[in-house]
Amino acid sequence: MQSSFVSATILLVLVTDPLGNVPIFVAALRAVPPHRKARVILRECLIAFAILLLFMVFGNRFMDALGLSDVSLQIGGGVILFLIALRMVFPVPEGIFGQAPGGEPFIVPLAIPAIAGPSALATVLLLVSREPDRLFDWIAALTVALLISAVVLVFSDRLQRRLGERAVIAFERLMGLVLTAIAVEMILKGVRAFVLQLGAT
Numbered sequence: 001m002q003s004s005f006v007s008a009t010i011l012l013v014l015v016t017d018p019l020g021n022v023p024i025f026v027a028a029l030r031a032v033p034p035h036r037k038a039r040v041i042l043r044e045c046l047i048a049f050a051i052l053l054l055f056m057v058f059g060n061r062f063m064d065a066l067g068l069s070d071v072s073l074q075i076g077g078g079v080i081l082f083l084i085a086l087r088m089v090f091p092v093p094e095g096i097f098g099q100a101p102g103g104e105p106f107i108v109p110l111a112i113p114a115i116a117g118p119s120a121l122a123t124v125l126l127l128v129s130r131e132p133d134r135l136f137d138w139i140a141a142l143t144v145a146l147l148i149s150a151v152v153l154v155f156s157d158r159l160q161r162r163l164g165e166r167a168v169i170a171f172e173r174l175m176g177l178v179l180t181a182i183a184v185e186m187i188l189k190g191v192r193a194f195v196l197q198l199g200a201t
Helices: 002-016 018-028 034-057 059-066 070-089 110-115 118-130 132-154 156-163 165-200
Strands: none
Touching (some): 002 018, 002 118, 002 132, 002 165, 018 156, 034 059, 034 110, 034 118, 034 132, 059 118, 070 118, 070 165, 118 132, 132 156
């Protein structure tokens, strides 16, 4: 039980990618007054937490309403994770989630999709769909992951200055590499489950 909670927390930290979001937050908050930055970051983290929690609690109903199976979610989530992981390993000029609009950000692009992006939404849905009886464990893992993200992002300016841009990029690529392996494993498990289902029918 403990290892599953820890692994879920680590996975959620990886998909919310706090270190990878440091440059995004620094750039998006450049025009925000210094005394407002921490409040804006905490607000965006709370919004992201609420969105992910909503998907986590109502994930099964959402899947049933759309007629989605666990296998399709696992393969689809793995593909999304893989594509985002590729952008983390091989960055593009506009960043992982594209250009951010000017002014003080609200919901977009920091809460969505920087924190609560497609990979994070797919991950929480997948956790609940696989083991719905452990909902409180997944909520606890999500809470810890978002607290870690909030702490890292509140100190994003200092981190970037202290570590340097190269170190932040190196961490992001390392996280992208780990996330790539997780994504491939998710896809392989989904394909394996699909083949077993075909064999059973």
